[in-house]
Amino acid sequence: MALDNDTVHGIARLARLKIDDHEVEKYSAELGNILDLVAQMEAVDTTGIEPMTHPFDATMRLRADEVTEHNQRDKFQAIAPSAERGLYLVPKVID
C-alpha cells in the first residue's frame, strides 16, 4: 500500500518533519511497505479482547503529594540552545 505524496507530507507535518520533494517517493514506498507488514493484523478477529497497554497490566504508582524536586533551573537552562534571564527563548509566536 503505497501512500500518496499528499499523505506523506501530511504525516510529516503532524510529526513536525519536512520531507524534501525528491525524497517523497522513497518515503512513500518505505512507509507503504511498513504498513503492508502491519496489515496482517487486520485478519485477526479481536472482538472482546481487552487492549494491553502495559506488560502485566501494572498501574502507575501514586506518590504522596509532597515537594520532592528542588529548583535546578539554571543548571537545566545552561544546556538550552537559547535562554535568557530564566526564560527559554523561541521565535515570536504572537504579533
Place this chain on the structure above:
Amino acid sequence: MTITTLATLAADLKDGKRSSVEITQDYLERIEHSQHNAFISTNADFALAQAKAADAKRASGDTTQLLGVPVAQKDIFCIEGTQTTCGSKILENFIAPYTATVVENMHSHGVVSLGKTNMDEFAMGSSNETSYYGSVTNPWRSVGRGSAQDPLVPGGSSGGSAAAVAAQLAPAATGTDTGGSIRQPAAFCNLTGLKPSYGRCSRYGMIAFASSLDQAGPMTHTAEDAALLLNSMAGFDTKDATSLDIPTEDFTASLNHSLEGLKIGLPKEFFGAGLDSEMAAIIETAVKQFEALGATVKEVSLPNSHLALPSYYVIAPAEASSNLSRFDGVRYGQRAAEYSDLVDMYTKTRSEGFGNEVKRRIMIGAYALSSGYYDAYYSQALKLRRLISNDFDAAFAECDVIMGPTTPSPAFAMNSKSDDPTEMYLNDIFTIPANLAGLPAGSIPAGFTQAGLPTGLHLITPYLQEAKLLNIAHKFQQETDWHLQAPPPADGALNSNLGGKH
C-alpha cells in the same frame, strides 16, 4: 586470546593482583587503539577518577564485589557532565545534567564507566548502521575477506556495546532492549545478553524509545557475569513510575542449581520457514546438551507469534512518535541555525537532527495514532499484544523455559540490508514477543556456523525468573566453551603492542 570476565577482574582486585587504575588504564588504551568504532565517546579523566576512588575504598576495607571493575555504557544512558548522544545528531552537543538510575546504581557498587558505546540512532535499528556516529564493525569479521565480502554488522541497537565486549575493549557493557537490541547483537558477537523483566531496571535517565517495551540489561561473556552486573543495575526506583517495588534479589545465588527435571518448551513457530538450516541444527545440538543435564523437551505453541512483528511496528513507533516529540530545539540538543517562525524552527531542527530510520518510525507512529486510524492500528495492536502475552501464559503452564534461536541467521554484511527497512525488521522476529509480554529473555553463545560465525540460543522464562534463566545459561556454559571463544586476532581488538599484556 582468552576472554576476561568480570568475575576474574573482581577476583584479581580482591587479591590485590591489579588495581582498578591499572585495569581501567589498560582498557582505555585498547579503546584508543581499536578500529571498530564501538565507542562514541570516552572520558578518561572521569573513568580514572572513579578507578582511583575505588582503589582507595578497597584499601580502606570495602569488599563490594564489583568495586573498581570497569564497564562500558551504552550511549543511551545519561551520565551527569558527559556527552550523551543516543546515536543522534540532534543530541551531539548534549551534556547530561543528571545520571540514569541504572548507572548510578552501578557507580554506587563501585563500577567504573569506561565510556559511551555506539548504537543505532535512538535505539532504532538492528545493525548499528543508523548511528549518526558511523557504523560499528563486528569483531568476528571487521575487515573484508578475500573476495568482495564486506565487514559484518555487530547487530543493533546495542551494537557498540556488543562489539566492545567481543573485542575486549571492555569486560562487559550495558545495553537496552526494546525489540531485541540486547539479544540480537549478543548473538551476532558471541556474548551473553539478558533483557530482564519489564520494570526490573529503572528507565530513569535512559533516553526513551518505546516506554512500555524498553528495558536495560547486561551484555557479558558469561551468565555468571550477567548475574553479577544485573545485581548492580536492578532495583526499585521511585523516579520511574513503572519500576517494580519488589525485594532485591541476588541473581548469582542459584547459578549452580541442578537442571534435573527442567522442562524445556520448543515453540514450533520458532523453527519454521525463514530459519537458516545451519542455525536450526546448532540449536538442536544445544537442546540435546540440556537433555544430557537432565532436562526434558517438549513442543509447545505460541500460535500468535507471527503477529508480534506487525503489532510491534505499530506500538513501538506510536510510543516513539510521542516520546521523540520532546526534541524540539527549545530545552536541549541542537536547534536549526535559521528559521522563520516557531513551527519552522521545530520542523527544521527535527528534519536536520534525525536520520531516516527515526523519521520513518516517527511518521508511522504519527499515522497510526492519527484521527481515523487509531482503532485500526493502535487499538488492534494492543489487543494482539494481549493475545501474544496469553500465549506465553499457556506455554508456561507446560514448561519452565522456552528455547529457540535468537536470530533467523548469523551476522550479515554491512550495507546488505540497510536499503530495505522491512527486511531489516525481520531480524527481531524471535526476540520481539518477549518485549511485548514483558518477560525476561536472554541470548547465550550456542556454537558457530561453517563460516565461523557465532549464533545465539534464545531463552525466555516466566515473569521475574531472571535467576532461573541465568541458572539455565550458567549450567550450559559449564558444559560448553562456545562463550569462551574470542574473535580471530587479526580482527580482534588487541593490536600487536597490546596483545601480549594478558
